[in-house]
Amino acid sequence: MITVGDLSVNYGRVAAVAGVSLTALDGGTLGLVGPNGSGKSTVLRAILGALAASAGRIMIDGEEARELSARDRSRRLAIVSQEEPSGLPLTAWDSVLLGRSVHLSGWQSYRAEDERAAEQAMRETGILHLRDRSTDELSGGERQRVLIARALAQAATHLLLDEPTNHLDVRYQHELLTVVAGLPLCTIVVLHDLNLAARYCDQVVLLDRGRIVAAGVPGAVLVPENLEPVYGIDVTCTELNGVPQLLFTPR
Numbered sequence: 371m372i373t374v375g376d377l378s379v380n381y382g383r384v385a386a387v388a389g390v391s392l393t394a395l396d397g398g399t400l401g402l403v404g405p406n407g408s409g410k411s412t413v414l415r416a417i418l419g420a421l422a423a424s425a426g427r428i429m430i431d432g433e434e435a436r437e438l439s440a441r442d443r444s445r446r447l448a449i450v451s452q453e454e455p456s457g458l459p460l461t462a463w464d465s466v467l468l469g470r471s472v473h474l475s476g477w478q479s480y481r482a483e484d485e486r487a488a489e490q491a492m493r494e495t496g497i498l499h500l501r502d503r504s505t506d507e508l509s510g511g512e513r514q515r516v517l518i519a520r521a522l523a524q525a526a527t528h529l530l531l532d533e534p535t536n537h538l539d540v541r542y543q544h545e546l547l548t549v550v551a552g553l554p555l556c557t558i559v560v561l562h563d564l565n566l567a568a569r570y571c572d573q574v575v576l577l578d579r580g581r582i583v584a585a586g587v588p589g590a591v592l593v594p595e596n597l598e599p600v601y602g603i604d605v606t607c608t609e610l611n612g613v614p615q616l617l618f619t620p621r
């Protein structure tokens with residue numbers, strides 16, 4: 371479980387996040403949505419420990435996140451964020467195996483169980499056929515799936531994803547989020563596509579200018595009354611097979 375209480379994060383004099391509280395449950399998928407610059411990535415990076423909070427607390431399974439060692443944190447939290455090509459001659463297989471390094475000590479080499487976990491993660495994300503390809507030569511979508519496979523191979527209990535569907539075609543967007551939503555992990559995912567959030571998240575937190583506008587189940591949060599003032603666009607809410615779906619009309 372991840373609990374964020376009254377979190378504020380400043381970049382110098384810019385208040386990027388102010389007074390954000392949320393709870394992401396084990397086995398659940400919490401979606402962070404909001405316009406560009408609303409603070410979604412900042413919340414994620416603060417949970418990861420990559421940014422210091424100006425105020426508030428972050429608890430991982432009831433323990434103060436800042437008191438966890440770097441190693442403990444990296445075993446518990448896996449992150450998938452936008453990454454540029456590394457320039458390193460890594461194959462997709464090497465890149466996914468890297469997720470297992472948090473389970474090794476010192477210069478210990480990969481064990482059979484690490485290879486099994488990497489192979490399983492590549493199977494789940496549909497990239498076994500890319501195994502020997504250099505990651506620098508993959509398409510944006512293929513590279514994104516490698517990063518997701520690496521996070522799965524890491525076998526962390528908490529998964530943080532920053533726009534994981536970016537670069538993915540429509541079929542893989544759904545396939546990926548089906549996998550993610552089915553994982554028995556505590557997952558927080560930043561999504562721009564509100565219809566994906568409606569379908570795959572069991573909780574949604576809507577941010578605007580660093581503050582929470584609404585939080586709760588998708589059907590209660592992703593409604594025109596909340597979305598129209600935040601995005602400045604007309605929103606019509608409909609339903610498809612019991613899932614709220616949104617249509618947008620520019621003003």
Ligand SMILES: Nc1ncnc2c1ncn2[C@@H]1O[C@H](COP(=O)(O)OP(=O)(O)OP(=O)(O)O)[C@@H](O)[C@H]1O
Nearest residue numbers: 381384385386404405406407408409410411412413
């Ligand atoms: N390194 C930084 N230095 C200064 N300000 C920053 C920095 N990173 C982000 N910000 C500012 O903090 C605010 C929140 O940014 P953040 O990246 O968290 O938003 P976001 O909701 O993830 O945006 P997007 O949807 O565009 O990715 C924005 O106003 C942004 O300009």
